[in-house]
Each structure stands twice: as structure tokens, then as C-alpha cells.
Amino acid sequence: MSGLLKSSIARKVVMALSGLFLVFFLGQHFVINITSVIAPDTFNSWSHFMGYNPLVQYILQPILIAGVIVHFVMGIGLELQNNRARSVKYAKYKGSANASWISRNMIITGLVVLAFLGLHMYDFWVHEMAYKYIEANPEDPTRYYEETVYKFEPIWRTVLYILAFVLLAMHLLHGFASSFQTMGVNNKYSPAIQTFTKIYAIAIPLGFAFIAIYHHLNPITH
Amino acid sequence: MKLNLKIWRQKDAGSKGKMMDYTIDGIDGDMSFLEMMDVLNEDLINKGEEPIEFDHDCREGICGSCSLQINGEPHGPDRLVTTCQLHMRKFSDGDTIVIEPFRAKAFPVIKDLIVDRSAFDRIQQAGGYISINTSGNTQDANSIPIEKENADDAFYAAACIGCGACVAACKNASAMLFTSAKVSQYALLPQGQVEATERVQNMVRQMDLEGFGNCTNTGACEVECPKGISLENIARMNREYLAANIKG
Ligand code: SF4
Ligand code: FES
Numbered sequence: 001m002s003g004l005l006k007s008s009i010a011r012k013v014v015m016a017l018s019g020l021f022l023v024f025f026l027g028q029h030f031v032i033n034i035t036s037v038i039a040p041d042t043f044n045s046w047s048h049f050m051g052y053n054p055l056v057q058y059i060l061q062p063i064l065i066a067g068v069i070v071h072f073v074m075g076i077g078l079e080l081q082n083n084r085a086r087s088v089k090y091a092k093y094k095g096s097a098n099a100s101w102i103s104r105n106m107i108i109t110g111l112v113v114l115a116f117l118g119l120h121m122y123d124f125w126v127h128e129m130a131y132k133y134i135e136a137n138p139e140d141p142t143r144y145y146e147e148t149v150y151k152f153e154p155i156w157r158t159v160l161y162i163l164a165f166v167l168l169a170m171h172l173l174h175g176f177a178s179s180f181q182t183m184g185v186n187n188k189y190s191p192a193i194q195t196f197t198k199i200y201a202i203a204i205p206l207g208f209a210f211i212a213i214y215h216h217l218n219p220i221t222h
Numbered sequence: 223m224k225l226n227l228k229i230w231r232q233k234d235a236g237s238k239g240k241m242m243d244y245t246i247d248g249i250d251g252d253m254s255f256l257e258m259m260d261v262l263n264e265d266l267i268n269k270g271e272e273p274i275e276f277d278h279d280c281r282e283g284i285c286g287s288c289s290l291q292i293n294g295e296p297h298g299p300d301r302l303v304t305t306c307q308l309h310m311r312k313f314s315d316g317d318t319i320v321i322e323p324f325r326a327k328a329f330p331v332i333k334d335l336i337v338d339r340s341a342f343d344r345i346q347q348a349g350g351y352i353s354i355n356t357s358g359n360t361q362d363a364n365s366i367p368i369e370k371e372n373a374d375d376a377f378y379a380a381a382c383i384g385c386g387a388c389v390a391a392c393k394n395a396s397a398m399l400f401t402s403a404k405v406s407q408y409a410l411l412p413q414g415q416v417e418a419t420e421r422v423q424n425m426v427r428q429m430d431l432e433g434f435g436n437c438t439n440t441g442a443c444e445v446e447c448p449k450g451i452s453l454e455n456i457a458r459m460n461r462e463y464l465a466a467n468i469k470g
Contacts (some may be wrong), residue, residue: 012460084435085436092291092320098391103439
């Protein structure tokens, strides 16, 4: 098995599968978050469920964190390996002639998204862990909506989130379709897959940006 | 036309090379890029200087010998042509052209613009063959029916001339387009099935051993390939590889 993971194709497949898993997670995350705009009560009850359901907390959450770590560690490993594969660089290299900027700079968009994840985890997850496990506060199924809206009160956080969503869209624009190619799917359905992944890659981050802007513009006043 | 050339010069594999400037005049648009290089070399020889070494053989786009990274692209700015078939009319009077060897750790420079592409030979030797004896007992071509689509795809894959432009273009110096073409050529035909499992495993292992980078699906190889080898081949190789490893 460890021998297999040294193989370039196996590594690509790990990138693709962990990426697809994160893409799927993103969709689910969006569905929950959009309720904070259209139905705050639903948002509260779903968030509470996610926060206290043992299956989510002790199984799905660690799998998700592992997914991020695998995707990141593998991505960095690939970047280093690929840098070594051309030790003497070209004096003139016209990358734009044959490949998109997005596809050539997944490491940049990926690292920005990772940095954003750090902020995002700090904003919500660290707070949540402290609330539940350190401060050992009692369960309060109505707190999530207000807490979320409150987070987007400062303009700097809203802007940072939106910037991250732009980079996320770029990362997805290449990565989502690319994972199908890696899994060996390149056939008559590929144009449809390409279209679907493009729509998804733009719509989901746009939706997240909308949520952030919406809450920024509609603070809770009382 | 008159051109300014910036060309990589390197005495031998062990020496450090550098870019050198040359100017050349009287170049006709109908000349091929290699003929332009010949004119330059004539000049150098007449001046008593050492001519610039570059690879070439057939000069008709079929052998895969010629290489050259021209203005940042393998085989230059034109599409679906090798350097030997690139016409000078693609350039204009007064242009500066940067000419470098294909760069990859797995393609070390031997001298000037010549690189050692024997890594490709070793990938081919690792599995790019069939053990069915086809010499002396040739069957009628139609005795084994092959779907037209598969026959066509195998043929297109077999069009790869092993030039290495895919590696040169790729930001990761990955050899997956080449390797996948060589895998596909056999994977699509009944004769290739006997060794199918070991073939893809061995060829991919050799490709990795040679120190090529890993594919990130930028698609640069497909754009620069003079033979139009498609990314479908890489997807096919990935499928073959996954299937081979699941089979064990
Ligand atoms: S796949 Fe294309 S670019 Fe790569 S070696 Fe074959 S012919 Fe050359
Ligand atoms: S010299 Fe044979 S392909 Fe260019």
C-alpha cells in the first residue's frame, strides 16, 4: 500500500477523491448556511443538530478534518515533487500559451483557501469547541443565528471572507472538473460534467459571499 | 528577415551553460526553423566558432528527434507541428527569439540544445510491447474484429513520436501524455490484453522512477503536442492503472 502511494497516479487519485469529498461538503455546508438568510429558525435547529449529534461530532467532523489535511499534505507534496522535476528553469516560459492561470496556480489559490480556513475555524469552530467543551455551557438551540450574524458585523471580516470565496471559486473551477479526469472519466459526458462543475464552482462561493454580505447589511439590532 | 537570437549554449553535460546572443540576417519566411539554425551554424563555422548542436533527423515531422523550446513553447508558437516543420514566416523581421533545450530533470542536457530523452525509451521498454509473435505468421487484418472507434483511438495514440514536447510544456515536467499514449495504443486492442495489467503498472513505475513530475491536468501537453495526442489517453491510463491495482 505504501508502495502504491508513492505512485504518481495513486497520489493524483488521493487528491481527486479528497477534493471531491470537500466539494461535496461545501455543498452541504452551503445548504445549511443559506437557511440563515431564508429561515433563521431552521438554521438554529440544523446547526444545533450538527453541533450535538454524536455521529456528526465524533465521526463526520474528524473525517472532514482528515480530508482537509490529506488534501493539503498531498498537494504540498505534489508541488515539491513537481518543482524538483524541473530543477533548471526556462529563461522564457510561456505558460499562458497552453494552460489557464487557474490550472497552473492551484497551489496559490489552495494556500489562500487554507489560510482562510484557519480564520474560519478560529471564528466558528474554536469558539464552538470552547463554548461546549471548555466553558461547558448548557445547550442553547437558539444561539447560532445571532452568533453568525454578529460575526459579519465588522467589514474587514466580511471582505476577507468574500476574497476567500473568489479564490475558492478559482480553485474549484479547475479542481472539480480535473478530479473527474484523474478518476479516468473523459468521455461523451465530459462536456456536461465540465459545465456542471463550472456552474457549481461559481454558484456555491457566490452563494457564500451573498450570505456574508446579507448578514453584514442586516445586523441584529436590539 | 533579420532576427535576434538568444540561444542556450552548454559545452557538455557537466558544464554550466548560459544564454548567448546572436543576430542573423537573410532569413526567408519559407525556411523551416531548423534551416534557420543551419544558416546560423554556417555563419558560425565560417567565423571559426563552434556550431550550435541541436537534434534533428527526418525533418518531416515523423521521427520525433527535433525539440527546442522556442519563445517559451516546445516546437514554437505554431500548433500541431514539430520544430522541423515550423516555418520562419511565423516570425517577423526584427523579432527576438529565445531558444532553449527542453527542460526536465529527467531530460538532462548533453550539449547546447540536445537533451537526453532515453528516459522515454526506458518507459517504453518497461511495457510498451506485446509478446504475441507477429513476424512471419501475419494474420489477415480482419480476422480479429476490432471496433472502429477503438481502432481509431489506438491509431491516434500510436501517432505519438516521443518528442517530449509534452514534458517540456508541462509546468510539472510530467510525462503522462507520452506514457498514456503508449499505454493506450495497446490497451485499446485485443492483442494488448495479455500484458495489460503489468504494462500499465510497469510503465507508470518507470515513469515515476525517471523523476518526471506529476500531472495536475493543466492540459498544456495536449495543446503543445505536435501530434494532437489527447488528454483522453491520460484518463484511460488512470483507469487502466486503477483497474490493474484493484485486480492486484
Ligand atoms: S505525446 Fe505528443 S508531445 Fe508527448 S512525446 Fe508524444 S508526440 Fe511528443
Ligand atoms: S526532425 Fe524528425 S520530427 Fe523533426
